[in-house]
Amino acid sequence: MTTPASTRVLTEDELDLLELALGGGTGIVPGCVPGAPGGVVDDVTLTDAENTPIAVVGAAGVHALRPLARAAGPHWDPTSRRTADDVRAALGDAAGAPGTVAVVVDDVPTRVEAEALRGLVADARHVLLLVPAARRAPGSGRLGAPGLVRAVRSLVAAVHAPEGGDAPGPEAVEVVVVPWPRTAPDGLRWSDVGGRYGAHRTVVLAEHRDARTNARLTALDDLWSDEVAALYPAGCAREVARAARGAHAPGAVVFFTGLSGSGKSTLARALAAELDDEGLRATLLDGDEVRQHLSRGLGFDRASRELNVERIGYVAALVASHGGVAVAAPIAPFASGRARVRELAEGAGAFLLVHVSTPLEVCEARDRKGLYAKARRGEIDEFTGISSPYEEPTDADIVIDTSRTSVDHAVAQVREKLLAHLEAAAG
Template sequence: MSLPTATRVLSPDELDLLELALGGGSPLPAARLLGHDGGPVTLTDAENTPLAVLDDGGARPVKPLARAAGPHWEPALRRPADDVRAGLAAARDVVAVVVDEPPTRAEAGALPAVVAGADAVLLLVPAARHTPRPGAVGAPALVRAAQALADRLDVTAHVVVVPWPAAGGVGAAGALDRDGVAARYGATRATRLADHRDAATRDRVARLATLWTDEVAALYPEPVAREVVRAATAASRRGAVVLLTGLSGSGKSTVARALAAELDDEGLHTTLLDGDEVRHHLSKGLGFDRASRELNVERIGYVASLVARHGGIALAAPIAPFASGRARVRELAEAAGAAFVLVHVSTPLEVCEARDRKGLYARARRGEIPDFTGISSPYEAPDDADVVVDTSVTDVPDAVATVRAALLSALGA
């Protein structure tokens, strides 16, 4: 299928909307969801991988959307709405319960009454691609919580946990109402579990955020309390920079995204500096000659060091083909007092070329892309990597676990 020349790079929220629309989970046409008002356009992700063609007739898939790791990405759970609905076709009464906050004992106790009489129960967990706000419990933890609820729910109804791509933006995303989406997944009625929280529990949850500071204020005189709060605020975790380097298509971004989600879920707030996105925002206009590549990597290293200097964890996933550029990132990180972990994603060239989601290797082989790493420009494999993973023989969860262990070791955790 030939693709239209017009392209549109989708944001994380728009990728959620596209996934929802392609899977049948949206009650609205894909064109309306994505604000489409013209001729055919190719929809791509931030790595410029063509995912679908959108026109007045709707969205036609081109390539599968990339998946990350974690329970909210398990294919057995994160199923298209059409598949979920088909599996519940025999059920007359299907109640969808949206689990978008950690359920307290109060909601867990109320759940059997909420689903009483239903033939099937859908525990719908919003699992958006965008990074949750600091301190929020993310989709992986909510899916695990929903699975625990399902295991302990003593009802005769069939219980299904489904993470759904809940776009968190405004505008088009605001048109997606809970009841409409739930109906597309096969529900005949829908409710939000947190709405069944009693007033006393709501008050206790609201006070959690200030419980420590309230206790400090009660224990100490005001001038002393200020000093205690100041000292606690200043005592932050040592920051870190994790640099993932490898050929295009090696799996760097996939591993980095999955690791970022896992660390966020554990409360270790991360900043993801993906190669293609940085090129678009921070290094727009740079070429792909050696000097431009080195400058791009140095810019990434500088931003990463700023994040790490203030106790954050920066995950950077450029190709970073030259040893001198990677050494500069290490130098910037260590100057900021941060831990540094170099990860070589060593997936062989032939595997990367076979994946070729963006069609770049084929174009480079035809001479259409000059200075393409691995084809017409060299890649200097690191001999100082802290971690080496090959995604052709190691799956993403295992790769994430290996990098995570090296990171925590570097942090002394």
């Protein structure tokens, strides 16, 4: 007898693990249910937090239904965020052969590790600098994946020319971003993952940090500004400083509004990652995720939608009142609901309203879940833009059409405006 089919909404850590598995980086797949034959329920549909089906896992393995949603930032750069299958194929005959070394850089390298790196790859022909990148934000004041990627890229030149350039460096040095859950499951080992990416040998760079350096790092709270410059190479020092910046900044709410499929969630996630990377303690309140938790059971009539938006505004204001930055991304179709959020937020800190004005026809073409098509057929009542109105904001601080503006440029616009608001609030 087979176990009945089911659906499972994956956490951010599980999404990282799924992306790694689909790319050939590991054989461990989320969605397994203990107690079932082989540990797997037949045909479990895996979805993201927006309930978009992205893969099916069963006794026969896992296969993708559609690409996972992507965000912005250096840790999402497609030239670095390559699958294990792609990296191994590019290495060709060198994959798995002596001379191909993977170096895992899971913490900002100090000068000690930067020097050790030269010796670790002295005999390598190909060097893969594997940088773990988690969807889940790090703790306050800790460097996130964007800053870590930038820091590792700043070391590439030194790897190419070890020992002052007297000895020839490796033929190729590549920074490879690896999806990696912040809480890794049992059995997920860097040695195995490095081999799947084509390395003959895998080392973890942080394991070559000496006790004296660890003691100095522990003392950074007291010796911070001078010690950062002494401990880290210049490029790495800048990223550590960025992560700690804004520890005492005032709070704020960034409120994205727009049609389903306009790009709100993508922009909000990318902005939250950038803010976390700068130590601004961002909290993401995505519309679909809030519906699953804070507003479960609410309908989609006007009163229910207004209540959902007010709940988001209330939580966002609480975050801002404690010095954090709340990044919210509901549809929020009605001006009255947005006005209430503004009132709550401005009582707690700075407020920034971002209208994602992507045209309806573009949103329909992007629809990953087929909701617009169902609404057109009358299968979904009260669907914004089709059978329920969207009242365009007249008081937006920024208006962005994602069919004309790239994610990176849009996030830069919002970030610049937000920092200006925070500076004004602090002054």
